[in-house]
Amino acid sequence: MANEALKLDNVKKNFAGTEIIRGLNLSVAKNERHAVIGPNGAGKSTAYNLITGRYQVSSGKVFLNGEDITNLEPYEVKRKGLSRSFQITNIFPKMSVFENVRCSLLWAMGYKYSFWKLVGNQTALNEDAEKIIEELNLKNRRDTLAGVLSYAEQRALEIGITIAGGSEVILLDEPTAGMSVSETEYIVGLIRKVTEGKTLLVVEHDMGVVFDLADRISVLVYGEIIATGTPTEVKENQAVQEAYLGAAMEEH
Amino acid sequence: MQKSVFTSALPWIFAAAILIVLPFIFTGGGSITIMNQIGITIVLAMSYNMLLGQGGMLSFGHAVYMGIGGFVAVHVMNIVENEYLWLPLPFLPLVGGLVGLGFATIVGSFSTRKAGTVFAMISLGIGELIAACCIIITVFFGGEEGISGDRTMAPPTFGIEFISQKEVYFLIAFWVLLSIFVMYLFTQTPVGKMANAVRDNPERAEFVGYSQRWVRYVSFCGAGFFAGVAGALFAINYEILTEQNLNTVMSFQVLLATYIGGVGFFLGPVFGAILFTILQTVIGLQTDLWALYTGIVFVLMVMFLPTGLTGLFAMHLIPLQLGRLGMLIKPYAKIFVPGLAFVVGAIALIELINHVRHHAEEQFMTLFWIEFDTTSFLPWALFLIMVAVGFYVSRAFAKEVAEAWGEATFVEGERR
Numbered sequence: 001m002a003n004e005a006l007k008l009d010n011v012k013k014n015f016a017g018t019e020i021i022r023g024l025n026l027s028v029a030k031n032e033r034h035a036v037i038g039p040n041g042a043g044k045s046t047a048y049n050l051i052t053g054r055y056q057v058s059s060g061k062v063f064l065n066g067e068d069i070t071n072l073e074p075y076e077v078k079r080k081g082l083s084r085s086f087q088i089t090n091i092f093p094k095m096s097v098f099e100n101v102r103c104s105l106l107w108a109m110g111y112k113y114s115f116w117k118l119v120g121n122q123t124a125l126n127e128d129a130e131k132i133i134e135e136l137n138l139k140n141r142r143d144t145l146a147g148v149l150s151y152a153e154q155r156a157l158e159i160g161i162t163i164a165g166g167s168e169v170i171l172l173d174e175p176t177a178g179m180s181v182s183e184t185e186y187i188v189g190l191i192r193k194v195t196e197g198k199t200l201l202v203v204e205h206d207m208g209v210v211f212d213l214a215d216r217i218s219v220l221v222y223g224e225i226i227a228t229g230t231p232t233e234v235k236e237n238q239a240v241q242e243a244y245l246g247a248a249m250e251e252h
Numbered sequence: 253m254q255k256s257v258f259t260s261a262l263p264w265i266f267a268a269a270i271l272i273v274l275p276f277i278f279t280g281g282g283s284i285t286i287m288n289q290i291g292i293t294i295v296l297a298m299s300y301n302m303l304l305g306q307g308g309m310l311s312f313g314h315a316v317y318m319g320i321g322g323f324v325a326v327h328v329m330n331i332v333e334n335e336y337l338w339l340p341l342p343f344l345p346l347v348g349g350l351v352g353l354g355f356a357t358i359v360g361s362f363s364t365r366k367a368g369t370v371f372a373m374i375s376l377g378i379g380e381l382i383a384a385c386c387i388i389i390t391v392f393f394g395g396e397e398g399i400s401g402d403r404t405m406a407p408p409t410f411g412i413e414f415i416s417q418k419e420v421y422f423l424i425a426f427w428v429l430l431s432i433f434v435m436y437l438f439t440q441t442p443v444g445k446m447a448n449a450v451r452d453n454p455e456r457a458e459f460v461g462y463s464q465r466w467v468r469y470v471s472f473c474g475a476g477f478f479a480g481v482a483g484a485l486f487a488i489n490y491e492i493l494t495e496q497n498l499n500t501v502m503s504f505q506v507l508l509a510t511y512i513g514g515v516g517f518f519l520g521p522v523f524g525a526i527l528f529t530i531l532q533t534v535i536g537l538q539t540d541l542w543a544l545y546t547g548i549v550f551v552l553m554v555m556f557l558p559t560g561l562t563g564l565f566a567m568h569l570i571p572l573q574l575g576r577l578g579m580l581i582k583p584y585a586k587i588f589v590p591g592l593a594f595v596v597g598a599i600a601l602i603e604l605i606n607h608v609r610h611h612a613e614e615q616f617m618t619l620f621w622i623e624f625d626t627t628s629f630l631p632w633a634l635f636l637i638m639v640a641v642g643f644y645v646s647r648a649f650a651k652e653v654a655e656a657w658g659e660a661t662f663v664e665g666e667r668r
Binding site for chain 1 (some may be wrong): 318419442444445451455457459460466471474
């Protein structure tokens with residue numbers, strides 16, 4: 001497919017001889033909202049870490065917009081237009097919300113390692129940072145240290161850091177984990193808003209969120225994708241029901 | 253939201269005014285010498301904080317960059333004296349800085365790969381390596397005597413030949429202010445901001461597009477530059493550099509001064525450098541045990557005040573903003589008297605023991621301007637009582653201070 005934003009081709013990963021990811025094939029089309037579901041320990045976060053260069057793949061290839069990004073450093077992957085969030089909040093705790101967002105914009109706006117420009121004078125940079133903070137609904141927390149925000153606010157900032165700089169492909173790792181119903185609504189609304197016109201891959205446990213958000217769903221069990229399809233197709237898939245979804249649906 | 257040029261320039265003009273007035277206020281013998289030493293320590297500690305406070309790199313060998321910058325500065329001073337090179341003295345710190353920068357670009361290329369323990373160990377190793385070279389490579393380092401020069405032989409700058417300490421003071425003050433200003437600007441650049449981000453969370457910094465290694469490398473080179481500037485200022489002030497200027501002891505002193513001032517604040521090291529130098533020089537003249545007191549201050553700081561002196565000031569901004577600073581005056585005053593009794597008693601006891609152990613032939617000693625008989629029972633008993641009672645009473649009052657503090661900083665519904 002020519003319009004593939006992200007493609008995993010038979011990706012494998014061993015940890016000390018144990019195969020955690022056993023031949024992962026995944027294809028995400030441009031502007032698609034794609035969800036990955038699966039039981040705990042299925043390898044969802046590991047798959048993210050392999051895509052973004054946090055771990056080295058043992059074999060197989062990862063393509064971003066047709067370009068091979070296998071085993072690149074995390075910052076190189078980001079520079080090529082792929083950005084991710086983390087399951088465990090991963091922000092800059094001793095910096096203000098504003099600085100968190102502004103730092104996330106710097107590379108994307110071409111500042112690189114410059115030490116001859118003052119960030120305070122960069123009008124476009126500061127305006128963009130303010131805009132993102134407004135989108136995140138964190139305007140009244142602009143100058144608060146990120147480390148003292150509430151959990152939901154930190155999760156929102158986590159998404160803000162991820163989308164800042166306008167990466168084309170966004171990977172979110174359990175964005176609503178540990179949230180109350182109203183907080184989940186806020187985050188899902190936020191995700192919908194900020195990923196408009198972008199490619200989204202999301203790992204999520206909350207089936208309500210998944211079926212609400214995703215165009216297509218892939219089911220990952222024990223390091224393999226056992227099914228991919230639209231929400232209805234996946235729901236009706238026999239193998240999925242046996243392996244995972246039935247149990248998960250009963251819980252709800 | 254942008255501040256006008258004038259308001260942002262105001263603190264710098266104010267600082268410059270203070271620096272100009274200082275030598276006319278403190279005119280006493282030796283005070284200019286101490287202020288010169290403070291100035292050099294400020295530049296060094298501020299450059300160290302580019303690593304530790306801004307960049308999250310714990311270095312045990314920062315004196316190396318100062319030392320090498322200083323040694324080259326002395327050599328250049330000698331070259332200028334022999335008229336192979338024309339260089340007015342005020343430009344010498346630039347030479348020292350470039351040397352520090354050059355050496356940092358080499359060491360940083362492999363030491364900044366990782367932060368944390370790896371970085372700390374490499375810095376310690378490089379520190380020991382260069383200190384050892386000092387004794388071995390006598391052509392450059394001059395062995396144990398070091399290398400000396402004569403600053404007055406440089407071509408005069410507007411007729412100034414830098415013969416008096418006061419003239420040197422103004423040269424140092426100029427470079428102190430310039431260095432702090434440039435280091436401040438650095439914190440406001442993209443890479444300066446990313447230095448904080450890498451310190452806070454190196455992994456996430458990579459996921460926003462920055463190589464943590466490169467960000468650290470840039471900060472490291474900057475810190476090397478200003479350490480070199482401090483080295484050249486040292487060379488100008490003392491006209492001699494020895495192994496002691498770049499060994500591990502010196503590196504730990506930089507760490508101490510910076511930490512005491514407060515690593516979390518941009519200007520923290522300035523206060524640390526002032527306090528540390530005063531401990532070292534003024535108290536060093538009074539007692540052989542200044543290093544012991546510095547060590548005690550350091551340990552107490554790490555345990556009870558990890559944010560340093562500046563952190564102590566900053567803490568009090570909250571009750572100040574709430575208009576409750578007054579609530580703290582009474583409990584502070586109450587704890588001050590027994591606290592002082594404890595500190596004075598403890599110092600007296602330490603000094604007395606030291607005197608008896610090392611100067612037993614002298615029966616009388618002078619302490620806090622009072623002369624007394626060390627063989628009599630009275631001073632021992634008095635100091636012991638001061639320590640015991642002071643400790644006991646201040647502990648009782650400490651509770652009151654804590655309560656008053658809690659009340660003075662309490663804000664309804666806000667988490668801290």
